[in-house]
Amino acid sequence: MSTSLTGLPFDDFRSLLARLPGPDEVAVGKVRHRDRQLTKPAGSLGELEGYVEWLAAWQGKAPPRVDRPLVAVFAGNHGITAKGVSAFPASVTQQMVENFTAGGAAINQICVAFDFGLKVFDLALHLPTPDITEADAFDEAGCAATMAFGMEAVAGGMDLLVIGEMGIGNTTVAAAIYHALYGGTAEDWVGRGTGVDDEGLARKRAAVAAAVARIGDARKDPLEVLRRIGGREIAAMAGAILAARFEQVPVIIDGFVATAAATILHAMAPGALDHCLIGHISAEHAHREAVRRLGKRPVLDLGMRLGEGSGAAMAAAVVKGAAAIHAGMATFTQAGVAEKGA
Ligand SMILES: O=C(O)c1ccc[n+]([C@@H]2O[C@H](COP(=O)([O-])O)[C@@H](O)[C@H]2O)c1
Numbered sequence: 001m002s003t004s005l006t007g008l009p010f011d012d013f014r015s016l017l018a019r020l021p022g023p024d025e026v027a028v029g030k031v032r033h034r035d036r037q038l039t040k041p042a043g044s045l046g047e048l049e050g051y052v053e054w055l056a057a058w059q060g061k062a063p064p065r066v067d068r069p070l071v072a073v074f075a076g077n078h079g080i081t082a083k084g085v086s087a088f089p090a091s092v093t094q095q096m097v098e099n100f101t102a103g104g105a106a107i108n109q110i111c112v113a114f115d116f117g118l119k120v121f122d123l124a125l126h127l128p129t130p131d132i133t134e135a136d137a138f139d140e141a142g143c144a145a146t147m148a149f150g151m152e153a154v155a156g157g158m159d160l161l162v163i164g165e166m167g168i169g170n171t172t173v174a175a176a177i178y179h180a181l182y183g184g185t186a187e188d189w190v191g192r193g194t195g196v197d198d199e200g201l202a203r204k205r206a207a208v209a210a211a212v213a214r215i216g217d218a219r220k221d222p223l224e225v226l227r228r229i230g231g232r233e234i235a236a237m238a239g240a241i242l243a244a245r246f247e248q249v250p251v252i253i254d255g256f257v258a259t260a261a262a263t264i265l266h267a268m269a270p271g272a273l274d275h276c277l278i279g280h281i282s283a284e285h286a287h288r289e290a291v292r293r294l295g296k297r298p299v300l301d302l303g304m305r306l307g308e309g310s311g312a313a314m315a316a317a318v319v320k321g322a323a324a325i326h327a328g329m330a331t332f333t334q335a336g337v338a339e340k341g342a
Pocket residue numbers: 085086087088165166167168169170171172192193194195196254255256257258282283284287304305306307308
C-alpha cells in the first residue's frame with residue numbers, strides 16, 4: 001500500500017475487511033474469449049484454465065502475467081515452545097532464517113528452479129510472543145503494527161504473492177486458532193508439526209485447549225482470536241494477504257500455519273480470500289478440514305508438511321505455467337489449425 005500503515009488502529013482492520021475490492025469480470029471475460037480461440041479442444045487444460053481466469057480477475061488484467069512472482073516468508077518465535085510442543089528447539093527459527101539468507105533451504109531451491117523472487121521477513125525473533133496459555137500474544141497496538149508490517153511487505157510490484165512462514169511452535173498456535181474459530185476439540189486440530197512424539201502431542205493438545213479456554217467468549221471475534229492467541233508471523237501474513245487484495249496481487253497460501261492466518265480474514269469476511277488459492281494440502285492432518293471450511297480446492301496434494309512457503313511455491317509453478325500457456329499459445333486462425341466440426 002502506498003501510504004504508511006504504521007499506527008493504523010486495531011479496529012481499522014475491521015473496516016478494511018468491510019470494503020474489499022471485487023474481481024475484474026471484464027478481464028475474466030477476455031480470458032474466456034481468448035481461451036476459446038486457442039489451439040486446443042475446449043476445456044482440455046482442465047483446472048489450469050480456471051487458474052488463468054482467477055489471475056485475470058484479481059490482477060485486473062487480460063492476459064494475466066506471472067513475470068514477477070514473489071515468495072514472502074514471515075518468521076516469528078513463540079513463547080508456547082516452553083511447554084514442549086515442538087520436536088525442535090526454538091533456536092531453529094533464527095537458524096533457518098540464516099539458512100534462507102545463505103540459500104540452503106528447500107524454498108531457496110524452488111525459487112531458483114522456477115525463477116521466483118524470495119523475501120524473508122523476520123519479526124522480532126529475539127522477542128517471542130508470550131506463552132498463549134498464560135497471556136495474550138499482543139496488545140491491540142502490537143497486533144495492528146504487526147499486521148501493518150505484513151501489509152507493507154506487499155510492495156515492489158510483484159504479480160503473484162506466495163505466502164509462507166517459519167516459526168518453531170507455530171503449528172500449536174495455528175491449531176489454537178482453528179480450534180477457537182471452528183470449535184470441536186483440541187484433538188481435532190492438533191497434529192505432530194515437525195514430528196513430536198506421543199508425549200509431545202499430548203502437551204500440544206493440552207496447550208491448545210488451555211489457550212482457547214483462557215480467551216473465553218473472545219473466540220467469537222476473529223480479530224481478537226488473532227490478537228490473543230496468534231503470533232507475529234501469523235498476524236503479518238494476515239496483513240499481507242489483505243494488502244494484496246487492495247494491490248491487485250493474487251495470493252497463493254501455503255500449508256497449515258499460513259492457512260490459519262488466512263482463516264482469520266475469512267472469519268471476518270467470507271469473501272476475503274477470493275483472491276487466494278490454497279497452494280497445497282499439508283500432511284498436518286487437520287489442514288484438510290480447515291481448507292474444506294474455507295470452501296477451497298487446493299492446487300496440489302503432495303504430502304508435504306515443511307512450511308516456509310514450499311508447497312505454495314510449487315503450486316505457483318503450476319499457475320505460472322498456466323499463465324504462460326494462455327498468453328503464448330497460437331489461435332486456430334494464427335496456426336492454420338481446423339476448428340471443431342469445420
Ligand atoms: O505448513 C505446514 O503445513 C507445516 C506443517 C508442519 C510444520 N511446519 C513448519 O514447522 C514449524 C512448526 O512446527 P512445530 O512442530 O515447531 O510447531 C514451522 O516452521 C512450520 O513452517 C509447517
